[in-house]
Amino acid sequence: MTATTPAYEVSALQRERLAYRRRQTITSIVIAAASTAVLGVLAVVAITGAPGWDRVRETFLNAEVARESLPEILRGLWLNVQLLFFCAIGALLLGLGVAVLRTLRPAVFFPLRALATSYTYLFRGMPLLIVLYLLTFGVPGLRLQGTPPLLVLGGIALVITYGAYLAEVFRAGIESVHPSQRAAARSLGLTYRQTMRHVVLPQAVRRVAPPLLNDLVALQKDVGLISLAGPIDAIRVAQIQTAETYNYTPYVVAGVLFVLMAIPLIAVTDWVTLRAARRQSAEGSA
Amino acid sequence: MRTPPLRSAVLAAAVLAAAALAACAPQDEPTVAATSAAPSACTPDKLATLAAGKLTIGTDDPVYPPWFADNKPESGQGFESAVAYAIAAKLGYAKDQVVWTRVTFNNAIAPGKKTYDFDVNEFSITEDRKKAVDFSSPYYDVTQTVITVKGSKIAGAKSLADLKGAKLGAQVGTTSYRAITEVIKPTAQPAVFNNNDDAKKQLQNGTVDGIVVDLPTAFYITSAELDNGIIVGQVAQPAGTPEQFGLVLDKGSALTGCVSQAVDALRADGTLAAIEKQWLAGVAGAPTLS
Numbered sequence: 001m002t003a004t005t006p007a008y009e010v011s012a013l014q015r016e017r018l019a020y021r022r023r024q025t026i027t028s029i030v031i032a033a034a035s036t037a038v039l040g041v042l043a044v045v046a047i048t049g050a051p052g053w054d055r056v057r058e059t060f061l062n063a064e065v066a067r068e069s070l071p072e073i074l075r076g077l078w079l080n081v082q083l084l085f086f087c088a089i090g091a092l093l094l095g096l097g098v099a100v101l102r103t104l105r106p107a108v109f110f111p112l113r114a115l116a117t118s119y120t121y122l123f124r125g126m127p128l129l130i131v132l133y134l135l136t137f138g139v140p141g142l143r144l145q146g147t148p149p150l151l152v153l154g155g156i157a158l159v160i161t162y163g164a165y166l167a168e169v170f171r172a173g174i175e176s177v178h179p180s181q182r183a184a185a186r187s188l189g190l191t192y193r194q195t196m197r198h199v200v201l202p203q204a205v206r207r208v209a210p211p212l213l214n215d216l217v218a219l220q221k222d223v224g225l226i227s228l229a230g231p232i233d234a235i236r237v238a239q240i241q242t243a244e245t246y247n248y249t250p251y252v253v254a255g256v257l258f259v260l261m262a263i264p265l266i267a268v269t270d271w272v273t274l275r276a277a278r279r280q281s282a283e284g285s286a
Numbered sequence: 287m288r289t290p291p292l293r294s295a296v297l298a299a300a301v302l303a304a305a306a307l308a309a310c311a312p313q314d315e316p317t318v319a320a321t322s323a324a325p326s327a328c329t330p331d332k333l334a335t336l337a338a339g340k341l342t343i344g345t346d347d348p349v350y351p352p353w354f355a356d357n358k359p360e361s362g363q364g365f366e367s368a369v370a371y372a373i374a375a376k377l378g379y380a381k382d383q384v385v386w387t388r389v390t391f392n393n394a395i396a397p398g399k400k401t402y403d404f405d406v407n408e409f410s411i412t413e414d415r416k417k418a419v420d421f422s423s424p425y426y427d428v429t430q431t432v433i434t435v436k437g438s439k440i441a442g443a444k445s446l447a448d449l450k451g452a453k454l455g456a457q458v459g460t461t462s463y464r465a466i467t468e469v470i471k472p473t474a475q476p477a478v479f480n481n482n483d484d485a486k487k488q489l490q491n492g493t494v495d496g497i498v499v500d501l502p503t504a505f506y507i508t509s510a511e512l513d514n515g516i517i518v519g520q521v522a523q524p525a526g527t528p529e530q531f532g533l534v535l536d537k538g539s540a541l542t543g544c545v546s547q548a549v550d551a552l553r554a555d556g557t558l559a560a561i562e563k564q565w566l567a568g569v570a571g572a573p574t575l576s
Contacts, residue, residue, distance in 0.1 A: 052397060052398070055397045055537070056397055058397075058417075059396075059397040059418060060397075137484070137487050137488065137491065140488070140491035140492065140493050141487070141490070141491045143491070143492065150477075150493055227478070228479075228480055228484070229477075229488075230455060230477030230478060230479060230488060230493065230494065231475075231477070232475065232476075232477075232478055236458065236478055239458055239459065240458060240459065240463060240478065242392075242459075243391070243458065243459030243460070244412070244414060244415075244464070245414040245415065245417070245418070246395040246414070246415045246417070246418030246419060247414075247417070247418060248396070248397075
């Protein structure tokens, strides 16, 4: 046995393995590129070669119509943005509150638990359009003093519908926190409220952040449904413009704007997911 | 490990895709004949309709009086149903050779293959729209009308100026909406509804002060559908060209010439006027707001 270890040398076998892996990587990249190119060419040929392509391009991708429709659609989009802001806050608060109610253990809270449970059952099952109809057409029909404006009523419909989805997400998060965490917190002398506030909820919210953000992206698209009650949002503007010209380009413009608006939120979702995965398992760095 | 099976799979997929492409290689749509059809060519055996020997007429679902009765276009009752059958008869189709199909507004104007020979559903003829579809000769001259209920703040409006502060509503995609934004120009943003039923409901709820519909619809809604409904008045045409309803046909349809000829003939021999009198009677007398 020698005292000094010889300089590490890659064995011939290992060099062969590395070379093989490199070749395989290159091959797979080439195949991926080639198949993407083939698919892309096929798609372009199939679409632009279709007999109706000229008409479809004229009807859906007309640059002039797009330019003319943009300012009005942006004005409509502002309504979507404002609604999204307030409805997201409302739905998150409502969802969290209902989730906490659903996880209360003491028997005395049974009525509250039952109420919270039926709420999530009811509003996850009820189509948003119908909730909107009931609130924005039915409630004003009561002719009560101090009925809020249609925008607020529509906002309430969105908040209670999305609150039900978010409540279930929050509940899943709360229940995923191991009971030993609660037990440990209570044994340290924390009250129930303190345990929830400092131990359970922070972990729960972090775990369910991706699905929460996912629901918010869905909400972002659905706020426009409020247009059914009369207000004019981005999609409604596009619909009006399409009806005036029989040209569908405004819809495409509105669609692109919605995607642009969603990208930041989706990017944040991905980032949060990645970070959570890294934190939960040291190996989850892929 | 990536081994030949994968590569051959990719190749196979590429071959398959190429085969699929060949299968759906561009084919021309059935050749569209020139629209300059001679009068003699406008007979069922010469007309290139969707189904040979049948005339397929499209309309929305639901459809409303006085244009149609009971949402049954095939009954021949209602102004547009009667006009459609009169055109069919002029072209030589008996009543049982007429097939009705339901097409929503958006589908009726979409660039794809049409499922109707012509569509009748209060389509206003505009230059912009002519870029996307063919219109027949007009079969009805239309005016837009503001309606409301008793007790509304515009119930006593006598001029357009009286409507400036009003919250008005209209059905989406209609020239009624343009009448609000281009002629009345109220300070409050107009409300836009999916259909006239929704607009009517919000008028009853009081969330809008008035709604704009075309004149015959205004008479029908205020007399038959609304309690205490009143007509405020007619609104002048938005632009110089009068607003007229035409039948919608596919862009470049071989039938446009024949259908237009039929409409022109019906106007000339007084049939259109008679149908109008039968179904849209009593629609005179609403004051015009200026």
